[in-house]
Amino acid sequence: MPPAVEPERAIGRLAPDGPWVGFRAGTDGYLLKDAPAAEVNAAIRTVFQGGTVLAPDIATKVVKTLSRALGGRPTEGDKLSDREIEVLGLLLSGARNSDIAEQLGVNVKTAESHVTSILTKLGVQTRMQAVLKAIQEGLIKVPA
Numbered sequence: 001m002p003p004a005v006e007p008e009r010a011i012g013r014l015a016p017d018g019p020w021v022g023f024r025a026g027t028d029g030y031l032l033k034d035a036p037a038a039e040v041n042a043a044i045r046t047v048f049q050g051g052t053v054l055a056p057d058i059a060t061k062v063v064k065t066l067s068r069a070l071g072g073r074p075t076e077g078d079k080l081s082d083r084e085i086e087v088l089g090l091l092l093s094g095a096r097n098s099d100i101a102e103q104l105g106v107n108v109k110t111a112e113s114h115v116t117s118i119l120t121k122l123g124v125q126t127r128m129q130a131v132l133k134a135i136q137e138g139l140i141k142v143p144a
Contacts, residue, residue: 029053057082079121080139087114088134091127092142 028047031040032055043053054062080088083104090100100111119125122133134140 030058031055032057080118084114084118084121085134085139087111087118088130088140091115091118092131092134092140 029043029052031043031053035043035055046053086104087100090103095103097108097111097115100114101108104111104114115127115130118130119127122130124130124133131140135142
């Protein structure tokens with residue numbers, strides 16, 4: 001029987017905005033809380049065998065952070081939360097505040113707040129400008 005694995009240490013399942021806390025504590029992996037059971041099982045096996053596991057979203061954040069730390073140019077999108085990126089995707093599809101609220105399961109005021117925050121962070125005036133800037137920055141992709 002293999003030795004016990006400390007799940008909190010082996011797979012750092014922390015808040016999506018806080019992977020650095022886990023990394024400093026010595027985690028060998030990081031999954032998002034909505035990771036499917038099969039992914040969690042595979043991650044545990046990988047870590048048990050000495051590997052490292054990062055959810056794709058976290059890997060992107062790690063690479064961007066390291067790039068900035070090594071002198072890379074920060075993008076406007078680095079300021080946006082994951083939720084705001086999600087809202088940008090909805091804006092791309094032409095969603096109104098009420099549509100965004102329904103899709104996200106929030107009230108309309110919260111959806112409006114997300115849109116206002118996006119416009120401010122990207123330094124633009126309109127939803128269309130936000131979507132165009134997001135496409136240029138590679139934050140969202142136009143469906144094929």
